[in-house]
Amino acid sequence: MSRKMTLSVAAWSGPMFLLLASALAPRLQAKAVTNLGQLSDGTKVLAVQSTRGFWDLETQGSTASSATHCMPIEIAYSWSNPGQPDIAQGYDSIRRTASGFEGTAAVAGPGKVIFHVVDLWTTTGPALSLARNLTVAGHAQGGFLSSVVFSVKGDFPRSQVDFFAPGMIYGGTAHLSALAIGGAATYRDGEGKVRIREDRLPIPMIGVLFHDGSSITVLESAPMGETTVADLHDTEATTTMIDKGFQFGAVGADDTSAHLSAGYWFPGTEGEVTYRGGTYPGGQVHGWRRRYHPIEDGLVQRYRVDFRFGVGDRSFPDFYKNDWRWAWGILKPAVYPQDIALVRQSIIDMLAGRVEMTPAGTGIPTSISWQGPHSPFFDHEAVMGFVGKNLEAARLLLADADRDLSARGQWHRKLALVIISSFLGLKMDPPVGEGFDLFTGQPVPAIPRDQMVFLRSFGDDFASLVEAYTEERNEGRDHPEWVRWCTEFADWLLTQQRADGGFPRAWRPGTGEIADASELSTYNAIPFLALLSQSTGQAKYLQAAIRAADFCWASGQSHGAFVGGTIDNPNVIDKEAGTLSLQAYLALYQTTQDSKWLNRAETAANYAETWIYCWNVPMPAREDNAELNWKRGIPTIGLQLIATGHSLVDEYMSDDVGDYAKLYFFTKDPHYFAVARVLLHDTKVMVAIPGRLYDLPGPGWQQEHWSLAPIRGFGLDRGWLPWVATSQLDGIYDSESFNREVFKRLCSPPHSSPSQ
Numbered sequence: 001m002s003r004k005m006t007l008s009v010a011a012w013s014g015p016m017f018l019l020l021a022s023a024l025a026p027r028l029q030a031k032a033v034t035n036l037g038q039l040s041d042g043t044k045v046l047a048v049q050s051t052r053g054f055w056d057l058e059t060q061g062s063t064a065s066s067a068t069h070c071m072p073i074e075i076a077y078s079w080s081n082p083g084q085p086d087i088a089q090g091y092d093s094i095r096r097t098a099s100g101f102e103g104t105a106a107v108a109g110p111g112k113v114i115f116h117v118v119d120l121w122t123t124t125g126p127a128l129s130l131a132r133n134l135t136v137a138g139h140a141q142g143g144f145l146s147s148v149v150f151s152v153k154g155d156f157p158r159s160q161v162d163f164f165a166p167g168m169i170y171g172g173t174a175h176l177s178a179l180a181i182g183g184a185a186t187y188r189d190g191e192g193k194v195r196i197r198e199d200r201l202p203i204p205m206i207g208v209l210f211h212d213g214s215s216i217t218v219l220e221s222a223p224m225g226e227t228t229v230a231d232l233h234d235t236e237a238t239t240t241m242i243d244k245g246f247q248f249g250a251v252g253a254d255d256t257s258a259h260l261s262a263g264y265w266f267p268g269t270e271g272e273v274t275y276r277g278g279t280y281p282g283g284q285v286h287g288w289r290r291r292y293h294p295i296e297d298g299l300v301q302r303y304r305v306d307f308r309f310g311v312g313d314r315s316f317p318d319f320y321k322n323d324w325r326w327a328w329g330i331l332k333p334a335v336y337p338q339d340i341a342l343v344r345q346s347i348i349d350m351l352a353g354r355v356e357m358t359p360a361g362t363g364i365p366t367s368i369s370w371q372g373p374h375s376p377f378f379d380h381e382a383v384m385g386f387v388g389k390n391l392e393a394a395r396l397l398l399a400d401a402d403r404d405l406s407a408r409g410q411w412h413r414k415l416a417l418v419i420i421s422s423f424l425g426l427k428m429d430p431p432v433g434e435g436f437d438l439f440t441g442q443p444v445p446a447i448p449r450d451q452m453v454f455l456r457s458f459g460d461d462f463a464s465l466v467e468a469y470t471e472e473r474n475e476g477r478d479h480p481e482w483v484r485w486c487t488e489f490a491d492w493l494l495t496q497q498r499a500d501g502g503f504p505r506a507w508r509p510g511t512g513e514i515a516d517a518s519e520l521s522t523y524n525a526i527p528f529l530a531l532l533s534q535s536t537g538q539a540k541y542l543q544a545a546i547r548a549a550d551f552c553w554a555s556g557q558s559h560g561a562f563v564g565g566t567i568d569n570p571n572v573i574d575k576e577a578g579t580l581s582l583q584a585y586l587a588l589y590q591t592t593q594d595s596k597w598l599n600r601a602e603t604a605a606n607y608a609e610t611w612i613y614c615w616n617v618p619m620p621a622r623e624d625n626a627e628l629n630w631k632r633g634i635p636t637i638g639l640q641l642i643a644t645g646h647s648l649v650d651e652y653m654s655d656d657v658g659d660y661a662k663l664y665f666f667t668k669d670p671h672y673f674a675v676a677r678v679l680l681h682d683t684k685v686m687v688a689i690p691g692r693l694y695d696l697p698g699p700g701w702q703q704e705h706w707s708l709a710p711i712r713g714f715g716l717d718r719g720w721l722p723w724v725a726t727s728q729l730d731g732i733y734d735s736e737s738f739n740r741e742v743f744k745r746l747c748s749p750p751h752s753s754p755s756q
Contacts, residue, residue, distance in 0.1 A: 054090030063214030081142030143242035143292025149263030167641035350700025360441035383435030385460030430512030459524030501551030578608030638682025658734030
């Protein structure tokens with residue numbers, strides 16, 4: 001049927017039109033506007049004929065996010081195709097389907113190339129979903145990418161909207177380093193573009209929240225992620241590449257003087273900030289990492305994208321919770337069951353084997369290379385908290401000793417007691433260091449170059465020591481010297497609490513002089529103080545913990561800002577700020593039974609889980625598997641980004657299995673059970689166990705970190721740090737000791753999980 005005839009027939013309306021359309025032609029169109037469907041909030045999805053005769057899409061509703069326009073077919077060309085203008089147009093024709101509508105177009109490209117586009121759209125609840133099939137007919141030089149973008153009608157400066165890109169952007173630009181993706185440098189001229197490769201995201205999505213509680217979110221709902229070896233190793237970041245092997249996309253949101261828009265690009269060109277593959281600050285690049293497909297006859301692009309139009313979010317935390325759970329429900333992250341008993345024994349035995357006993361003291365070195373503890377790369381410092389975790393390791397060795405009354409268990413108990421005894425020699429009023437030199441016995445800070453001692457280090461391990469003290473006392477073994485040392489530090493710490501409830505981030509060793517006055521990591525003190533109050537019966541510690549928690553909540557956490565967890569990347573939004581705050585609020589809830597702490601724990605948990613990968617990022621088929629740090633075919637679900645500003649991933653949240661198990665138990669929300677199961681099992685897929693050593697030294701070993709974006713499958717080094725073992729073990733022991741029945745269900749096959 002000719003274009004002219006189609007429009008002529010489509011000019012009919014009412015029942016006669018419907019009869020004629022069904023009888024005469026599969027692809028008939030309204031004259032100017034036709035209603036294609038409706039979302040769950042009443043927003044209408046319309047096809048609108050442009051002045052050029054193509055059919056664009058629009059949504060019409062009562063909220064800021066629901067008034068949008070979309071020219072559904074956008075094609076951009078590589079720089080190697082000079083003079084070829086990019087394309088943005090609508091469909092040649094649209095027809096209804098049983099579940100939505102179909103749009104088709106034959107788009108003229110360079111030379112005689114035609115891009116044949118068939119788009120199937122469906123409406124499901126609040127979402128408008130696209131399944132695209134684009135086929136190239138003909139050849140031309142250079143490369144291309146296609147995209148689909150919805151532009152919001154109205155003027156919405158970046159300062160008036162909140163962005164959510166998991167593990168990347170939370171709200172505005174505050175607490176992002178300037179050159180981070182979504183940071184202030186992107187908007188230095190008052191406008192900016194954010195395009196993020198899917199492999200850099202735990203879920204490939206980005207959402208925009210408006211002042212009226214409405215939102216629009218883009219989700220790639222069937223991510224593939226394949227890439228090439230050249231892309232994997234690209235550390236220049238600004239190199240343009242054209243390859244049909246790119247099967248990853250990018251989600252993004254542009255805020256320009258023309259409009260605010262959100263969309264999806266395939267393949268995944270990234271900018272206007274990208275990362276080289278290292279960490280901050282040298283790894284951040286203000287530029288574009290451009291990726292295209294060749295304009296090659298027969299090449300096919302296929303992808304699925306969902307646009308969710310949300311309403312009624314009362315706050316930014318409500319928004320990211322609802323967005324994340326919607327996407328989680330679509331991707332349905334798989335659980336890869338592990339033999340938890342075997343993993344536990346492998347790790348605890350490896351951890352015990354890393355203990356160094358010297359005349360100067362006993363402890364676990366901060367880092368060890370693959371060659372073993374006596375290699376030239378053996379670190380001779382043993383420290384508390386953060387990456388050192390010596391007292392947490394001691395507590396875990398004691399817990400294992402209680403499970404095993406053999407000579408092995410007795411040896412683990414001896415190691416634990418000697419480690420603790422070695423640390424008791426450190427003066428804590430004020431702190432002289434976070435640990436000591438295993439060769440000289442002299443106090444040392446955790447990061448020698450900074451010459452600071454951090455609240456985080458003390459909060460981590462003093463809480464562990466109080467737990468160990470309580471567990472030992474419950475078994476009839478009293479250690480009064482442990483609690484005296486803890487109260488020595490706690491009493492000094494209380495002198496450092498500000499009138500607003502906050503604590504400084506760091507001090508100078510031995511002097512108590514404040515080295516970093518930021519109070520954003522105050523949550524680090526809360527579990528220790530709450531536990532110490534329980535153990536000693538002294539209310540002053542609990543009162544200080546409550547004041548600190550109220551400060552944290554009022555200083556940004558109520559708005560979804562969790563900042564300052566890692567001591568080596570100060571005062572940026574990061575994962576550990578969320579997990580540590582979750583532990584703090586749970587400690588207060590379990591101490592006081594006040595429901596406000598449980599509510600705040602949920603807010604922290606909802607934030608922290610948005611750093612967890614919910615899809616499998618494949619390693620390139622042509623990369624040498626022996627060279628890869630993350631082996632080909634091993635699922636990446638359960639890995640987590642570490643902090644904003646770079647894209648390294650680790651398994652730190654294996655430590656939080658018990659926290660999500662507690663939330664499930666207290667709230668009866670089955671989603672938290674599902675998160676706990678992922679963190680229990682999927683975080684252990686790269687732990688070496690008997691019969692599955694990979695290329696690690698032996699059972700129980702695990703690399704500290706990796707990257708899933710370039711350089712995909714590799715870490716910056718192959719070192720081991722104590723926290724790698726203690727996080728895995730603490731998640732197991734904590735969940736088991738909290739509730740054995742819940743733990744048993746977590747360990748069992750996935751079909752036994754509660755319904756969601």
